[in-house]
Amino acid sequence: MTLHRLSLRLRQAVSQARHLHSSRSGQQLEALAVEPELPKELSFFRTRESDPACHADVHMGQYYTLSPVHLRTIFPHGLPSRFQLQMKTFNETCVMVRQPALELISHLKKADYSKPAVRYMFYGVNGCGKTLSLCHALHYCHTQGWLVLHIPDAHLWVKNCKELLPSSFCPSRFDQPIEASQWLRNFKITNEPVLSKLKTTQRYVWTKRESTEEGRTLAELVEQGMSRVRTSSDVVGALLKELRLQAGKPMEGREEGLRLAVAVDGVNALWGRTSLKKEDKSVVAPEELTLIHNLRKMMKNDWCGGAVISSLSQTGSLFKPKDVFLPQELLGEDGFDDMDPFVPVPVSNYSEKESESCYLYYMDRNWLQHPHSRTEEGKKELLFLSNRNPNVLERLCASH
Amino acid sequence: MAAARGTVVGSLLLKYGNRFAGSHIVTTAVGRQPVSRQICTSCCLLRKNLAAAGPEKFTEEFIKQQVEEFNIGKRHLANMMGEDPETFTQQDIDRSIKYLFPSGLFEKKARPVMKHPDEVFPKQTAIQWGQDGRPFHFLFYTGKQSYYSLMHDVYGKMLAVEKHQDRLRNKGLFSQDTNQIALVGSRWLRKEELEELLVENISDNDYARFIQLMERLLSMPYSALEEECVQRYRRQLEVQSSKQEIPPLQHDQQGAAFSTAVGRRKTATASVVCRDGGSGKMTINGKDHLQCFPVLQDREQLVFPLHFVNMLGRFDVEASVSGGGRSAQSGALRLALSRALLTFLPDDQVEHVRQAGLLTSDPRVKERKKPGQAKARKKFTWKKR
Numbered sequence: 001m002t003l004h005r006l007s008l009r010l011r012q013a014v015s016q017a018r019h020l021h022s023s024r025s026g027q028q029l030e031a032l033a034v035e036p037e038l039p040k041e042l043s044f045f046r047t048r049e050s051d052p053a054c055h056a057d058v059h060m061g062q063y064y065t066l067s068p069v070h071l072r073t074i075f076p077h078g079l080p081s082r083f084q085l086q087m088k089t090f091n092e093t094c095v096m097v098r099q100p101a102l103e104l105i106s107h108l109k110k111a112d113y114s115k116p117a118v119r120y121m122f123y124g125v126n127g128c129g130k131t132l133s134l135c136h137a138l139h140y141c142h143t144q145g146w147l148v149l150h151i152p153d154a155h156l157w158v159k160n161c162k163e164l165l166p167s168s169f170c171p172s173r174f175d176q177p178i179e180a181s182q183w184l185r186n187f188k189i190t191n192e193p194v195l196s197k198l199k200t201t202q203r204y205v206w207t208k209r210e211s212t213e214e215g216r217t218l219a220e221l222v223e224q225g226m227s228r229v230r231t232s233s234d235v236v237g238a239l240l241k242e243l244r245l246q247a248g249k250p251m252e253g254r255e256e257g258l259r260l261a262v263a264v265d266g267v268n269a270l271w272g273r274t275s276l277k278k279e280d281k282s283v284v285a286p287e288e289l290t291l292i293h294n295l296r297k298m299m300k301n302d303w304c305g306g307a308v309i310s311s312l313s314q315t316g317s318l319f320k321p322k323d324v325f326l327p328q329e330l331l332g333e334d335g336f337d338d339m340d341p342f343v344p345v346p347v348s349n350y351s352e353k354e355s356e357s358c359y360l361y362y363m364d365r366n367w368l369q370h371p372h373s374r375t376e377e378g379k380k381e382l383l384f385l386s387n388r389n390p391n392v393l394e395r396l397c398a399s400h
Numbered sequence: 401m402a403a404a405r406g407t408v409v410g411s412l413l414l415k416y417g418n419r420f421a422g423s424h425i426v427t428t429a430v431g432r433q434p435v436s437r438q439i440c441t442s443c444c445l446l447r448k449n450l451a452a453a454g455p456e457k458f459t460e461e462f463i464k465q466q467v468e469e470f471n472i473g474k475r476h477l478a479n480m481m482g483e484d485p486e487t488f489t490q491q492d493i494d495r496s497i498k499y500l501f502p503s504g505l506f507e508k509k510a511r512p513v514m515k516h517p518d519e520v521f522p523k524q525t526a527i528q529w530g531q532d533g534r535p536f537h538f539l540f541y542t543g544k545q546s547y548y549s550l551m552h553d554v555y556g557k558m559l560a561v562e563k564h565q566d567r568l569r570n571k572g573l574f575s576q577d578t579n580q581i582a583l584v585g586s587r588w589l590r591k592e593e594l595e596e597l598l599v600e601n602i603s604d605n606d607y608a609r610f611i612q613l614m615e616r617l618l619s620m621p622y623s624a625l626e627e628e629c630v631q632r633y634r635r636q637l638e639v640q641s642s643k644q645e646i647p648p649l650q651h652d653q654q655g656a657a658f659s660t661a662v663g664r665r666k667t668a669t670a671s672v673v674c675r676d677g678g679s680g681k682m683t684i685n686g687k688d689h690l691q692c693f694p695v696l697q698d699r700e701q702l703v704f705p706l707h708f709v710n711m712l713g714r715f716d717v718e719a720s721v722s723g724g725g726r727s728a729q730s731g732a733l734r735l736a737l738s739r740a741l742l743t744f745l746p747d748d749q750v751e752h753v754r755q756a757g758l759l760t761s762d763p764r765v766k767e768r769k770k771p772g773q774a775k776a777r778k779k780f781t782w783k784k785r
Contacts, residue, residue: 322694
């Protein structure tokens with residue numbers, strides 16, 4: 001329905017942009033040359049390839065569309081809030097294929113999963129696209145049938161907690177029932193099919209009356225955590241332990257065994273400070289929170305059969321100055337020692353091609369309202385004012 | 401030094417002289433006296449009874465004497481400073497006085513000064529009546545004889561032009577399209593300048609009437625007859641941009657063109673190096689401009705000069721800025737950037753840039769706090785009782 005109309009509008013954009021990017025892939029050129037009634041490769045800022053496994057360098061700078069089904073399953077809680085607003089406005093989910101994500105996906109393809117899990121870390125200035133690169137990599141993992149353990153923002157677990165219960169398991173620690181149960185809910189939506197195939201390896205006793213026997217499915221475990229909110233943090237801990245034990249082991253329906261992708265956004269929260277206080281007004285250290293404690297154990301590379309993909313974030317961090325973005329500065333001494341060795345993946349602002357692509361995308365979506373922003377000079381002004389930073393560019397275009 | 405002996409202070413005398421102004425002397429306005437402190441004053445100043453010491457001090461011979469003394473003094477000063485007396489200009493005099501009599505006074509007009517008597521002593525009219533007490537000028541009793549005589553003369557000229565027009569109409573040679581006087585690039589005399597010319601005070605109404613009369617003269621088709629009269633009361637407007645200093649174009653080792661400029665705003669100073677053949681990057685104090693100025697308003701200020709001359713992607717800008725706050729720093733950078741860009745622009749664009757206000761340094765500074773008030777403007781709580 002809209003695709004045909006789309007092509008008519010885009011033809012102008014294509015003819016404008018053609019001379020700029022004549023060194024596009026062979027795919028593009030032949031598509032433009034054919035120029036059929038059906039829109040083929042739309043324009044150079046979009047690609048039809050929606051499978052992340054097939055994304056290659058030729059697709060760099062182009063937007064690929066996420067289908068709504070995938071969106072609901074994989075990202076119930078993963079995408080940044082501004083991106084979600086954009087999704088709602090544009091009525092589609094388009095993610096740009098960029099070099100850091102492609103690099104990570106290629107590493108994941110080539111990695112040896114009999115060795116301990118490799119830790120990858122996205123870092124870069126505020127608003128340069130670390131979270132979306134992480135989501136792109138996760139999309140790949142999910143399409144390959146991995147089990148995706150995605151913590152959308154670890155900072156949410158160390159601040160603004162309404163309820164802090166003392167843990168039943170270990171008296172010096174604190175539970176966060178609301179956060180844990182919510183996370184379990186989202187986790188279940190993402191990984192339902194895989195969870196029903198995995199079994200627990202030991203018996204877990206939650207209270208005097210409740211326990212989970214050995215051999216029950218992990219899906220039941222998660223159900224238990226969701227229904228009994230008080231023990232949800234411990235359930236999370238148990239779940240992580242189970243997954244750590246079973247990653248890499250052979251699994252029904254999969255020859256190469258269970259692959260586990262642990263994705264943590266804002267990983268520097270695990271070693272930073274919290275803004276939570278105990279009843280006697282003393283500050284809670286991150287280790288004293290059950291969720292954080294268990295997650296830290298997950299981040300160690302003592303398990304095989306998967307990967308740990310993380311990204312740093314200054315935006316939600318506590319007590320960190322605004323202009324730090326390097327891993328050393330954000331993780332701190334302890335964090336860096338714990339995470340060392342890891343593969344750092346730098347994410348930078350848009351390149352010229354990418355910024356061109358982004359601008360055309362906004363034009364295509366009729367997002368730029370001001371008549372001056374539709375001219376060449378307006379475009380230069382926008383790119384200069386935002387310094388090609390994706391977040392700033394998006395906010396600027398939203399107000400113009 | 402004999403030469404440096406000063407004369408009476410003009411303002412003091414005139415202040416007392418004005419008490420008798422109605423009957424004797426028509427003097428100039430007190431307000432715009434060039435208050436200059438002469439090097440030494442004579443004690444006759446301090447006399448209160450100045451009836452005898454009235455107009456004599458400013459007689460023609462007196463002024464002439466002052467001029468001679470000034471010239472002699474100038475030569476002595478030149479000798480003192482070891483320079484050539486023949487080519488000793490007023491600027492040199494100022495420089496020497498500043499050197500010989502250094503003063504820390506804030507008020508520039510209160511510092512020692514040695515100027516030509518014409519600049520020091522305000523212009524005075526001579527005595528307006530003869531031995532028998534009858535005034536010379538027929539308009540003396542209007543009180544503003546020069547002004548009214550001027551109006552009278554101009555009206556006379558207007559009547560002459562009308563007469564000429566009537567004569568032409570009688571002959572049938574009258575035509576509407578004649579050469580008009582060129583008025584572009586000139587302006588009427590200001591009120592202060594007119595007062596200076598007439599050597600008497602006039603009110604705002606008088607000035608307005610004068611301008612009205614001149615405009616009426618100009619509105620007549622054959623006003624070109626009285627061109628010299630009109631031009632006497634017009635002044636040329638200077639072309640502002642000819643006074644603009646453009647930083648020189650320099651070349652670095654690789655041969656790339658660049659220019660440097662400095663700008664200031666409030667307490668912030670910025671210095672900018674603008675290199676040609678770049679990619680539109682901007683580095684401030686080694687950091688990115690996005691990092692330095694997270695607020696959009698500041699970045700817009702930076703973009704404005706480049707955007708105005710359509711050279712956004714052409715230059716690489718390296719800047720350093722210190723002092724002030726974020727607005728002051730961005731304003732200083734904007735000024736410095738505009739100045740640096742002038743080197744790469746043609747002349748007419750320089751004029752456009754000047755008219756856009758990019759080259760005017762913002763004079764606003766923090767207003768001082770006054771005693772008896774909480775801040776510059778805020779007063780303490782007003783209590784009725």
